[in-house]
Amino acid sequence: MRPGCNLFNAKLGELRKNRTMTPRAAQTTNDLGPYLKSARRSVGLTLRDVEAKTDITNGYLSQIENQLIAKPSPNVLFQLAELYGVEYSDLLVRAGHRVPTAVSGQRAELLNGIPLRALEDLTETEKNDLMDYLKYLKSKR
Structure with missing residues (x-):
């Protein structure tokens, strides 16, 4: 092993531990993982409980919560929103998905006239x- 490798590995481990995000990544994920972990814990569910109640594996959910997966599918987010009792649109935004905006009031009341x-x-x-x-x-x- 080269002389500088231990120092590099130590710094890499420290970065992973602190897991600082770039501004671009922060705008995209907007703390989705920690938010989901907090929401799951607030309803008293374990990763295995979520797996049993949805088709989301505990390993996949763990990766989302630990910010290893930044943009889970809208389907996954919908299942979690339903189970945790949180706003689906909020999860979409936190994951960096586009959220459809409401149509203007008059247009919403009419369907092609x-x-x-x-x-x-x-x-x-x-x-x-x-x-x-x-x-x-x-x-x-």
Whole structure:
């Protein structure tokens, strides 16, 4: 072993222990791992408990919590949000995923000019008839 290797390995171990993140990484992950670990502990679950209740292995979750995986899939985040009782959109942001923004108020109330309230008041038969009519219109294109 070269003379400087021990010093290098010691510094590398110290960096891993302190795990300082670059500003870019900090903006992307925004403390997702520690936040998930805290949320899991606050609901009294172990890694194995989470594995038993979801399809997320305890090893994978451990890697997320220890910031070895910075951007888990939205599916994984959704399962954890449901289990921990935290906001799904918050987890998406912390993981660096894009979060869809709400549409403007007027646009949200209309679907291509149709008031959404009108669709809510339909009976099941009327909904089925409407779907059939939409299929018919598409077939005429």
